[in-house]
Amino acid sequence: SDKSQPIYISSDRAERNEKLGVTTYTGSVEMNQGTLQIHADKVVIHSINNEITRIIATGSPAEYQQKPATDKQLVIARGNKIEYLLDTEKLHLTGNASLRQGDGTMLTGKLINYDTKESVVRAEGNTNSSAPERIHMVIPPKAKAEPQNNSSSSSSNPSQ
Amino acid sequence: MIRNWFAPAVIVTLTLLFLLLWESPPQSFFNQDDAPTSTKYPASILINTVSRRYDDEGKLNSVFKASEARYFQVNPRRPTKRDYVEVKEPKLTFYTVDKPPWDMTARTGKSKNNGNLIQLKGDVHLWQSDSENLVSELTTPYLVVKPEQQYAETNKPVIISSPGSTTNAVGMKAYLQTDTIKLLSKVRGIHEP
Numbered sequence: 001s002d003k004s005q006p007i008y009i010s011s012d013r014a015e016r017n018e019k020l021g022v023t024t025y026t027g028s029v030e031m032n033q034g035t036l037q038i039h040a041d042k043v044v045i046h047s048i049n050n051e052i053t054r055i056i057a058t059g060s061p062a063e064y065q066q067k068p069a070t071d072k073q074l075v076i077a078r079g080n081k082i083e084y085l086l087d088t089e090k091l092h093l094t095g096n097a098s099l100r101q102g103d104g105t106m107l108t109g110k111l112i113n114y115d116t117k118e119s120v121v122r123a124e125g126n127t128n129s130s131a132p133e134r135i136h137m138v139i140p141p142k143a144k145a146e147p148q149n150n151s152s153s154s155s156s157n158p159s160q
Numbered sequence: 161m162i163r164n165w166f167a168p169a170v171i172v173t174l175t176l177l178f179l180l181l182w183e184s185p186p187q188s189f190f191n192q193d194d195a196p197t198s199t200k201y202p203a204s205i206l207i208n209t210v211s212r213r214y215d216d217e218g219k220l221n222s223v224f225k226a227s228e229a230r231y232f233q234v235n236p237r238r239p240t241k242r243d244y245v246e247v248k249e250p251k252l253t254f255y256t257v258d259k260p261p262w263d264m265t266a267r268t269g270k271s272k273n274n275g276n277l278i279q280l281k282g283d284v285h286l287w288q289s290d291s292e293n294l295v296s297e298l299t300t301p302y303l304v305v306k307p308e309q310q311y312a313e314t315n316k317p318v319i320i321s322s323p324g325s326t327t328n329a330v331g332m333k334a335y336l337q338t339d340t341i342k343l344l345s346k347v348r349g350i351h352e353p
Contacts, residue, residue, distance in 0.1 A: 009349040014329065018339040025347065033353075 002034030002066065003086075007052075011043070021047045029057070035067040035074075040082070055084040061096055068116045073102030077114065089117045097123075104140035109133070202230035202246075225251040226269075245271045250280075262288045266303075278305040296322035300332070310336035318343070324352035 012027025023045045025031075031038040040057035047053060057064065061078040068075060068089075080095030090113065093099065097112040099121060110126040110133050126133035206229040213221045226247040234242040247269045254262040267282025280303045287297035300318040305311070311334065318332045320341075331344030 004353050006353060007349075007351040009347070009351070011347045012345060014327070014343040014347040014349070016341045016343075018341075025349075 001069075002036045005034035007031065007033045009043075021050075023047070031055075031057075035065075037063075037065045038082070038084075039063045052086055054086065057082045057084075064091065066116065068119070072119065075102075075114070075116065076100045077112070079112070088115075090115050099123075104138070106138040107135065108137075109135040203233040204231045205229070220255055222252060222254045225249075241274050242272070243274075245275075247271075260288055260290050262286065276306060276308050278307065279303075280305070290323075294323040315344075326350050 009025060009029070009031045011025035011029040014026070015024045016022075017024075025043045025045070026041065029038070029040050029043045031043055038055065038057050040059040040062035042058045044056045045052055045054075046056075058081050061080055062082045064075075064077040064082045064084065066075055067073070077091055077093050077097075077099050079093035079097040081093070083092040083094075084090075085092075093112040093114070095110070096108075097110065098106065098108040099112050099114055100106045107121060107123055109123040111124040113122045114120070123135045125135045207227070209224075209226050209229050211224045213224075215221045226249060228248040230246045232244050232246070234240055234244075248267075250264070250266055250269045252262075252264045254264070256262075264284075264286045266280040266284045269281070270279045271277070272279075282301065283299070284301065284303045285297065285299050287295050289295050298318065298320050300314050300316050302316045303312055303314045313331075313333045315331050317328065317330050320327045320329075327343065327347065327349040329343035329345065329347045333342040333344065335341070
């Protein structure tokens with residue numbers, strides 16, 4: 001699993017506050033751990049006893065990408081702010097949030113919470129009366145199963 | 161997974177190194193009468209110097225060694241802030257009550273401004289081995305320390321590694337009082353799970 005892989009981080013600058021257990025990477029931040037990839041302007045990593053507990057990425061937008069399991073689809077999440085909680089494996093996307101899966105399913109809204117373990121999504125729009133922002137979801141049609149070509153096909157397909 | 165970057169201990173170690181250095185030359189070394197006329201020549205030279213410091217309860221606090229320590233007195237008549245100390249191959253072992261000792265080496269060192277500015281040059285290496293022999297260390301070719309401000313910086317490449325984590329960068333600023341370390345550019349980190 002990704003969790004058993006080393007974490008590679010690169011950035012322009014970094015700051016570590018020993019007392020708070022917080023490390024802040026700024027400037028073209030790239031973070032990789034197995035299939036997990038984060039690209040952001042700034043990544044703040046919270047750790048307790050040197051164990052990472054929370055990762056907060058901000059950008060315009062920040063991007064998170066991961067294949068939660070071998071049998072699951074690639075998930076691409078974007079948002080002005082992405083919070084990843086490692087113990088619960090949950091993602092909180094806020095601000096121009098969007099979540100896209102490998103099969104093209106796409107969800108956008110003001111706020112999206114995604115449980116990567118259970119693949120459960122909860123999204124919220126913006127009920128603010130002056131600039132309401134609703135949730136939008138795109139589910140691509142399932143590709144029709146190709147008819148089995150028996151010995152001879154009786155009808156020719158006009159479009160071919 | 162992400163290990164700490166042990167900035168505070170680094171500064172404490174270096175601060176002690178030069179408090180030691182600065183206190184080592186008892187006034188007798190600065191003999192007013194036959195002091196040299198210019199700074200080209202050191203007022204005094206110590207070869208293979210070893211200094212041990214003990215705390216109030218008589219416990220060993222640190223051991224400082226240098227193959228050579230040269231004390232330069234700018235004004236022959238009296239010590240001034242511009243006096244400085246040059247050391248070769250400084251080695252310091254620094255003992256703390258609750259943690260394993262810290263070790264520090266460099267090729268050369270220079271202390272100025274009454275020990276308020278310290279430059280360490282050449283293979284500056286600080287390390288600490290814990291009870292399981294796991295080593296935390298910092299290496300850089302050059303390090304400037306300002307003990308009074310409890311601050312250290314370098315504009316050179318720095319490598320900070322501790323069990324399961326290695327971080328490379330160019331340029332570092334370390335602030336002891338706020339327990340903060342800043343890496344100024346080209347930050348590359350690897351953290352084992």
